[in-house]
Amino acid sequence: MSGTELKPPLDGIRVIDLTRVLSGPFCSMLLGDMGAEVIKIESPGGDPVRGQGHHKNGFSWYFAGFNRNKKSVVLDLYSDEGRTDLARLLETADVLVENFRPGVLGRMGFPPERLEEINPRLVVASVNGFGSTGPYTDRPAFDFIAQAMSGFMSVNGPEGEPPLRAAQPVTDLVAGLYTAFGIVSALHGRNRDGVGQAVETSMVNGVLSMMAYLASEHFVTGENPQRTGNDHPLVAPYGLYNTADGQIAISPSNDQVLGRLLAEIGLPDLLSDPRFDSNDKRFARRDELHGILDAALASDTRENWILRLNRAGVPTGKIQTLKEVFADPQIQAQEMAIDVPHGDERGTVRMLGFPVKLSRTPCAARLPAPRLGEHTEEVLAALREGQVTGGR
């Protein structure tokens, strides 16, 4: 079968998207990027992100970057008519995504029993702050708070300095990505068994699950991991080093790679020096070792060392600003910035590309971000005429 005949993986899946701001819209965008029909239900005031971030031609590029591949339908869910329209849309849908606080959707007239009654095949996905059971379930959520409560901040920061948040809204995005994974998994099960189910991810749980070996080391030793800045907590050499014209990041992944590093920088005998012949000794003399490496690396430029060391199989790179990232030929080859024409006065908007590459049905910006209510008539008219496309 020719690849050109194939439809995107989630083609035919209809997602009713009640989410706003960040975690939920990121999740539904991921589904839209994979080909799902995403119907973004907005209140008459619209997603608050429409008014956030810098605007160009009257349009928020922040909103554009999180809402491609979606249709916008305005419903007033405080009115009977709005709720009736939502119920009818859910009959035609495969997935509902919401990021209200737990319980809010039920109080709006859509508790789990009613959703099951409306459509037993529906996958009902929730992204929230802390999960829907436990003492904090009613608390308002925000990325900064989730970073603090989850332990993320406790290990982020320079050695000897206070805990630090990451500037990226990591807890929103990780939760959105987990939810998208959970939704597609639940769809896979539904395709086999015929019944939908609820899928939930919280911002705290999502980012906590990324503590990886920091968590397993904590469980086995009982100790809290420490903040170590750009140094590795256990391994030397590892970190940022000075070349003739700037810093490079080097992280030899094992002793064999370390040997290749030292050979390439002209210190082939260092590992047989009794001061440095084990990781424990190197770690204890980390500052001294750092000075020796800096002195050796002064003999060539940053770009040359990056080429030479990578060729020798040593993971090496440099710290890049976003300007440098998007000028980087690798990032360009990977099309990680894309230009999406919006077909009107909003013009062409640059946004992040697709991190998942599919060989036969690549992700694409099939639709630009919608104007508020752009698809209300089209979607509701189809409902009235019974032209439902989803619900399979």
Place this chain on the structure above:
Amino acid sequence: MSGTELKPPLDGIRVIDLTRVLSGPFCSMLLGDMGAEVIKIESPGGDPVRGQGHHKNGFSWYFAGFNRNKKSVVLDLYSDEGRTDLARLLETADVLVENFRPGVLGRMGFPPERLEEINPRLVVASVNGFGSTGPYTDRPAFDFIAQAMSGFMSVNGPEGEPPLRAAQPVTDLVAGLYTAFGIVSALHGRNRDGVGQAVETSMVNGVLSMMAYLASEHFVTGENPQRTGNDHPLVAPYGLYNTADGQIAISPSNDQVLGRLLAEIGLPDLLSDPRFDSNDKRFARRDELHGILDAALASDTRENWILRLNRAGVPTGKIQTLKEVFADPQIQAQEMAIDVPHGDERGTVRMLGFPVKLSRTPCAARLPAPRLGEHTEEVLAALREGQVTGGR
């Protein structure tokens, strides 16, 4: 239909897992947690992580925490016999996951054409450092380097201080999670169209896609986002404040929430004070404002403020160490640490729980992490007898 009769979403999916260390094993664990049969192919020396991290009863808890819900089959892929066994396993499989450098799998005898010949329904997933096209495709990958190259470090760190890596291996884990999402999406498409395809995520692309509004602001303004530590780059108040007995994190999400914060801490008139009646003014006088909030918050304890402010709808929390995280009743209610008996001298291993909650078919540790080669005979014997279970 009763939920108890249902099988996990990915039940019946067979994953052949050639990955080692972190990004790939995290991806395949996520698939296993959703019910897939994951067959971890290890070289006779085993996944290097078996020897990493603190051991208890001779067993690495780091390995355990990334390899639950997997079977271990030892194959020597440098031998003809090993490669033949792999080819026969792939005939029975739905998914292949690998995290070699691009091209390595082909040089091992399994280029894309051969994989398609062996099993046209196979979803072939790759996790790598930089992607399989572009000038850096052959470079060795490591989390620290991907954090540096992707722009992540450029925005992580205190204001006025150098760029900083995060201690969590975020680039490995985000790439693994994206790959799992891509795999299940591709399976969904395959169930409809009958053909598999290649799925790829790189560590740099994955974490770059998490730059979110930092990227959209960069695209629209052309400026690089700055490091701002625990302060918000645009909004005040926001950050860490002192109470009678410790710090709290507060992040009012909009002016309405800010009003509730100020009312609760006894400063209801602050927003009508001409020094503070707009965000711009508050931001310009951020230090002065910080002092006023600290003084007001000195009247009660940290725990009380967290309860009071959350009740008032203001996102508020505290920075927790991992010890505090796992003692937190919310984290306990969410079962984010689980104890998995390993059925032998390795005893019971504590590990992270499941961030995606499914209502009908909850994720579970159906299998503990395998001993090296524990399932070699079972899996290869079934192959010989033609008892293949996958490949649907």
